[in-house]
Amino acid sequence: MRKFYIYICCVILFGCTSCNDFLEEYSQDLTYARTAADLDEILVGEGYMPVPNQRELVSLQGAYYFPWLHLMTDDVLEHVNSGNLQREGLNAFYTWAPYPYTNEEGEMVKDNTWERLYKHISVVNVVLKKSEEIHDFPEQIERIQGECYFLRAVYYYYLVNFYAKPYAKATADTDLGVTVKTTEYIEDVYFTRNTVAEVYKQILEDLESAKKLLRGKEKKTVYRADYHAVQAFLSRIYLYMEEYDNVIAAADSVLAANYSLLDYNTLSLSTDKWGMIQPTSTTYKDSPEIIFSQGGNAINGLMQGNMYQISTDLLELFGEDANDLRQKFCIWETMYYGMLYVPCKLARPEDGMVSSECLIRLPEVLLNKAEALALIGKDVEARAVIERLREKRIVTENYIPVNYSGDELVNFIRDERRRELCFEGHRWFDLRRYAVNSHCPFQIEVLHDKYEINANWEAEYQGTYRLKRYDENSASYVLPIPQHVIEFNRGEIKDNDPRPEVEVFYNK
Numbered sequence: 001m002r003k004f005y006i007y008i009c010c011v012i013l014f015g016c017t018s019c020n021d022f023l024e025e026y027s028q029d030l031t032y033a034r035t036a037a038d039l040d041e042i043l044v045g046e047g048y049m050p051v052p053n054q055r056e057l058v059s060l061q062g063a064y065y066f067p068w069l070h071l072m073t074d075d076v077l078e079h080v081n082s083g084n085l086q087r088e089g090l091n092a093f094y095t096w097a098p099y100p101y102t103n104e105e106g107e108m109v110k111d112n113t114w115e116r117l118y119k120h121i122s123v124v125n126v127v128l129k130k131s132e133e134i135h136d137f138p139e140q141i142e143r144i145q146g147e148c149y150f151l152r153a154v155y156y157y158y159l160v161n162f163y164a165k166p167y168a169k170a171t172a173d174t175d176l177g178v179t180v181k182t183t184e185y186i187e188d189v190y191f192t193r194n195t196v197a198e199v200y201k202q203i204l205e206d207l208e209s210a211k212k213l214l215r216g217k218e219k220k221t222v223y224r225a226d227y228h229a230v231q232a233f234l235s236r237i238y239l240y241m242e243e244y245d246n247v248i249a250a251a252d253s254v255l256a257a258n259y260s261l262l263d264y265n266t267l268s269l270s271t272d273k274w275g276m277i278q279p280t281s282t283t284y285k286d287s288p289e290i291i292f293s294q295g296g297n298a299i300n301g302l303m304q305g306n307m308y309q310i311s312t313d314l315l316e317l318f319g320e321d322a323n324d325l326r327q328k329f330c331i332w333e334t335m336y337y338g339m340l341y342v343p344c345k346l347a348r349p350e351d352g353m354v355s356s357e358c359l360i361r362l363p364e365v366l367l368n369k370a371e372a373l374a375l376i377g378k379d380v381e382a383r384a385v386i387e388r389l390r391e392k393r394i395v396t397e398n399y400i401p402v403n404y405s406g407d408e409l410v411n412f413i414r415d416e417r418r419r420e421l422c423f424e425g426h427r428w429f430d431l432r433r434y435a436v437n438s439h440c441p442f443q444i445e446v447l448h449d450k451y452e453i454n455a456n457w458e459a460e461y462q463g464t465y466r467l468k469r470y471d472e473n474s475a476s477y478v479l480p481i482p483q484h485v486i487e488f489n490r491g492e493i494k495d496n497d498p499r500p501e502v503e504v505f506y507n508k
Helices: 019-029 036-047 112-131 138-163 196-214 227-240 244-255 312-318 362-375 379-390 406-421 427-436 483-488
Strands: 076-078 290-293 308-310 331-334 340-343 359-361 446-453 459-467 503-505
Touching: 036 112, 036 138, 076 446, 112 138, 138 196, 138 227, 196 227, 227 244, 227 290, 227 359, 227 362, 227 427, 244 362, 290 362, 312 406, 359 362, 362 379, 362 406, 379 406, 406 427
Parallel strands: none
Antiparallel strands: 076 308, 290 359, 308 340, 331 340, 446 459, 459 503
């Protein structure tokens, strides 16, 4: 079989100066593939998000994928008790800066999220093309192809939700999305942006292809895509698109599978040798709830020491029901770094690493279905679905069934989603889609207090940053297209509306 070169990057999208420069820069990454096993190795090594070393610091350009996704939401606040350096590279996201890709010195840096995601897309495009020529193990080839289609859909989901407006039926056909590239070869052309509707159309086509190819294939591990991961992700995509009957159908496919909810009534906490309470993992590799995970768990590095903590607003939401066991098992009150509250869903990596940015769990599928049912007025069915989750999260002897209906039920399910899925990469995207929902829109302001350590090593208040409601400042809910990509494409890739400096006020 002739040698086949697998190009690891897509030159034009990354902003390299020419195809020749690209080939020279990445010649060491060219890979030969002759068998299904070769393709599988490439897919695992370059197609999936890697898991960083746990000693890796969480930073703007570190090994973790988009840790800043958590920092733009109303679920976090700063925790400042020593120097400023750890937070400085992420401050621009925490304060919704006009151009957040700046380092600790305030200098503009490349956006590695754009580059990484398009690199993965380039890899799966090449693997898909090459798979047409390899026939040694047809079943394995189909599985590889199915995983490729799933991964490409996932990466375009992140790209379009980072760099474009949220999907809105009324405007998706004209709102600019991101560049869609599904071919494996390098094109010496300047790219433009597809519309949001076109990106979502590609996502759905890829997921449908993945579904057909992965049906009946054996599940290898939670770190590899399978049929149920595809259906679960479809339920999420259809929810964003307000196609509620399709949400329900995709969710039902997963709910009929061999997954189950972890009953928090059966869990217990332990203490260390000093008598301090130690957290128990509730979200881990071998949990019966885990459907799919890729990438690292950045939240454990973000929410500690001199970085960030759970916001008062989220703590109060948990506190609305004293019988909610998630307060006990998903939040850790620690004094190691001064009193603060941090998430502890994955208490220890050795319990089984799962991601805090790219994770699919059974509770999300239930929440997707419940929200869809409530939004089409099927309140009785929606309550029955949400009860399935809450019965495993609330103290059994004190459980009170849900009795909301209409918009109150929708809002309750959304609050339940925030409690259950916090620090799993959903909240920022949810705030965006709620704002443009045609059935039950919901918008909020987000307030972030800012502190700096002064010369006396005291936390000095720098003001409160206000992210206004989406209808007042939609630009700040969309990341700018990386400047080097715009410059290289000579303006063919148009930027988003400029993000304004958000308001800063002083109330402390």
